[in-house]
Amino acid sequence: MAIVEIRSLVKSFKTLKAVDSISLNVENGEIFGLLGPNGAGKTTTVKILTTLLPPTSGEAFVGGFNVVHEASKVRRVIGYVPQALSADGTLTGYENLLIFAKLYDIPSNVRKQRIMDILDFMGLSEHANKLVRNYSGGMIRKLEVAQALLHNPKVLFLDEPTVGLDPVARQVVWDHVTKLKNEFGMTIFMTTHYMEEAEMLCDRVAIMNLGKIAAIGTVEELKNSIGKANATLDEVFVYYSGSTLDSGGSYRDSARTRKIAKRLG
């Protein structure tokens, strides 16, 4: 059974259709990547799935629960790491975890052990009592993943998990995501606009553009689908998200194009 189910999901803001009738399933135990340029609707989709934003129409289920009508049940089975670095710098790593352990109803008799285990798993034990302000970017990211894992969620949502991290920190985060899948069989739903990240981690990806799913499948399937031998995922990405860029011609679109161009460089 699919652990994340999205059916004809629409989210409209005043002038913009941020999510334009998307449907997809994520199976238990897979790492699923939502790819797309900035403004494609990835974060909006994640916000709907994590109960932060009510959809305009359509339905979504996480862990079998409806994200609108059973929001409080959904919140118990998900872990969520937002895009910004959100750990509290004025607290220690341990305190950051302690607060969330309480908010997630982890019983007081196992709380400390659970926090220690997770710190150990994330390789942060030595830094538990340091103020997070003194952590590196990669350590903060790991701490945030630790916060999201305390209650052993069924699905972990990572929104652009390595934006702004240096190559070493990025590799560390990737290693831990892989470890989570291999050791615990955790389902991970992530967004990214880094192709190498998707290629490295994701079992399946969907390319999102202008609120629509342009393509979905394994990385291999997508590479084969554009009919070019030895295609890279970058080329696949441009193929599916680039074709519509010329037609719009708004400032945002051209800014987006330039950004992609710069990245592919």
Next chain:
Amino acid sequence: MTVREQEKLQKDLVKSNIFSGFFVKTLTIAELEARKLKHDPTELITRAIQPLLWLLVFGEVFTRIRAIPTGNVSYLDFMAPGILAQSVLFISIFYGISIIWERDLGIVHKFLASPTPRLSIVLGKALSASIRGLSQALIIYIFSLILGVKINGNLFDIIGVIAVVIISAILFSTFSLVIACIVRTRERFMGIGQLLTMPMFFASNAIYPISMMPEWLQIIAKLNPLSYEVDALRALMLPNFSSTYPLIIDFAVISLTSAGLVVIGAILYPRVAR
């Protein structure tokens, strides 16, 4: 035990869990802020300077001028509870900006995606304003004693002062949160915060009696919850002062206003993340 009794017991257990869960989580949010203060208490110290200046500069001068009729107490005595109310107001009224800050950092999103009741988040935040307010109360008591304000040392009255400070901090910090949820940006919030603070403070009985004001201003002062807070504080802090309204009315006004604002805040808070 019959089946029905068992079912009822089960239901009660679930209910009590929801109930105790609400309190645990409210206190957890307040604990988060308290731990931050513990790691970095500089804010509490710098905050202590302003009320001291008001008492020293404004209070000492106006005590000599005797321009303001304060009945059987000296102006400095009259003013000390008003300055306590002012400190609580100033600490609380810019509280909302931290919500906007936390929204930009994704902290709001993390709270909202967790099984924490919205009411707990809002009330917990407000209680952390109360912690800051209480630290101000302590400082103002110390200054007042040094400056020779005749303060009431009765234990029940002190407990009353603590209660008024806690409730008022909830009131004004949640008011601030509601505004932040509506305006949503730092710049707009700062403008509105400045705009509100001045009339809220001066259109109240904090540093002069309402009876001195022109009639139109008296109406505003009587609608201002700060007036009821100050009225209660004066009656509780000063030995020879009888409150304008019965204490029970003062408490009812600030408690009900706080409760209303917390509910409105809990409804608006999730919209910050959108």
